[in-house]
Amino acid sequence: MTENGKKRSHPLIEHLAVEGIWKRLRDLKVRADSISGSRFFGALLLVLLVLLFVSGALMALYYSPIPGAAFDSVDFSQFSLPFGEVLRGIHHYSWNLLLIVMGLHVGRAFVFGAYKPPREMLWVSGVLLLLVVPLFAVTGDLLPWNQKGYWSTQVRLSIIASVPLVGEAIVRVLQGGPMTGIVALTRFYALHILFLPFAFLCLVAVHFHFISQRGLSEPLSSKPATRKTVPFFPIIVNRWLILFLLTTLILGLVARQWPADLGDPADPTDSAYVPKPEWWGLFLNQLVSLFRGPFSVIGTVVIPIGLAALMIALPFLDRKAERRPLRRSRVMLPAFIILSFLIGLSVMGYVEHFGVKGK
Numbered sequence: 212m213t214e215n216g217k218k219r220s221h222p223l224i225e226h227l228a229v230e231g232i233w234k235r236l237r238d239l240k241v242r243a244d245s246i247s248g249s250r251f252f253g254a255l256l257l258v259l260l261v262l263l264f265v266s267g268a269l270m271a272l273y274y275s276p277i278p279g280a281a282f283d284s285v286d287f288s289q290f291s292l293p294f295g296e297v298l299r300g301i302h303h304y305s306w307n308l309l310l311i312v313m314g315l316h317v318g319r320a321f322v323f324g325a326y327k328p329p330r331e332m333l334w335v336s337g338v339l340l341l342l343v344v345p346l347f348a349v350t351g352d353l354l355p356w357n358q359k360g361y362w363s364t365q366v367r368l369s370i371i372a373s374v375p376l377v378g379e380a381i382v383r384v385l386q387g388g389p390m391t392g393i394v395a396l397t398r399f400y401a402l403h404i405l406f407l408p409f410a411f412l413c414l415v416a417v418h419f420h421f422i423s424q425r426g427l428s429e430p431l432s433s434k435p436a437t438r439k440t441v442p443f444f445p446i447i448v449n450r451w452l453i454l455f456l457l458t459t460l461i462l463g464l465v466a467r468q469w470p471a472d473l474g475d476p477a478d479p480t481d482s483a484y485v486p487k488p489e490w491w492g493l494f495l496n497q498l499v500s501l502f503r504g505p506f507s508v509i510g511t512v513v514i515p516i517g518l519a520a521l522m523i524a525l526p527f528l529d530r531k532a533e534r535r536p537l538r539r540s541r542v543m544l545p546a547f548i549i550l551s552f553l554i555g556l557s558v559m560g561y562v563e564h565f566g567v568k569g570k
């Protein structure tokens with residue numbers, strides 16, 4: 212018993228002075244449909260995020276951000292250390308899966324109108340997360356200092372440099388000079404492992420703040436009164452841990468079976484090398500190549516910024532309470548047209564780079 216007659220908590224909880232937090236966590240009840248059905252994507256995103264952070268932190272123990280040593284350091288940690296290929300593979304496959312699951316998570320929130328009041332800012336925090344994601348790809352691709360990463364970076368930097376007024380200044384700041392050399396690699400590394408993860412984690416915390424304050428949207432099929440709740444601790448925590456273990460196991464096995472490609476060391480003199488875009492970059496690549504000369508700004512700035520602005524503004528434009536997708540043709544139809552356009556661009560990009568013409 213304590214001085215005021217209350218029952219004592221576990222000594223560790225008392226030493227850490229977290230009795231209040233522990234009690235709130237123990238008493239917290241959440242909806243039984245959390246981490247189930249289509250609400251599974253948010254929890255899976257969190258699993259992938261943890262895997263990316265842990266595998267990235269472990270790889271950083273062996274990585275050297277110096278052009279002459281970066282490739283060998285990655286090669287050594289992937290192929291000479293025990294489970295090295297599993298570690299790099301988990302980072303590689305978690306990233307690819309994160310993009311797919313993020314697409315499904317956003318798609319679900321859009322189709323079921325989960326962005327509608329009172330969850331406008333929950334959606335906005337999600338869109339901001341979505342905008343930080345490509346920066347991880349831009350900075351991470353250069354780190355192994357291989358041909359693909361080096362030349363993809365050159366393509367991306369030349370696209371950024373073509374942006375009127377600010378493009379060249381951004382490239383100068385990113386590279387720290389006119390060439391992609393040691394300063395550029397150091398800056399990309401610092402951005403990839405420090406600045407971007409920090410910004411991303413802050414945004415995830417904001418996202419969860421809004422989830423806890425505004426709650427999840429009602430399922431379209433059931434009435435609130437019929438919904439059951441379950442204790443967050445241990446039921447939801449255990450479900451998440453099982454999901455974490457299963458995902459780690461599956462991605463670990465995939466990584467062992469199909470190791471992530473490392474390719475050849477970068478050769479900055481080999482300008483004949485043409486990097487093929489990744490599957491997630493196909494539409495952007497195609498968009499940029501559709502508009503040439505004075506119109507290039509449409510593909511590099513106007514359409515991407517327009518789409519981002521439209522996504523941020525969505526909950527403030529579509530304010531009707533109706534959430535059933537078939538009754539929201541005024542938002543579903545334009546979204547369907549935009550999505551078809553992006554998929555069409557991706558298919559064109561695929562045919563160009565990987566089809567018969569692209570060999």
Ligand code: HEM
Pocket residue numbers: 246249250251252253254256257260313316317320325326330333334336337338340341415418422426427428429
């Ligand atoms: C790594 C990034 C993200 C993480 C870790 C994350 C995590 C979560 C989790 C755990 C939930 C609750 C369960 C669920 O509905 O799945 C959730 C809900 C939600 N998220 Fe995310 N999310 C991320 C990115 C995004 C993005 C990019 C958007 C939109 C652009 C978004 C919009 C929403 C919305 C609107 C809800 C509420 C769903 C509802 O009430 O039915 N999230 N998120």
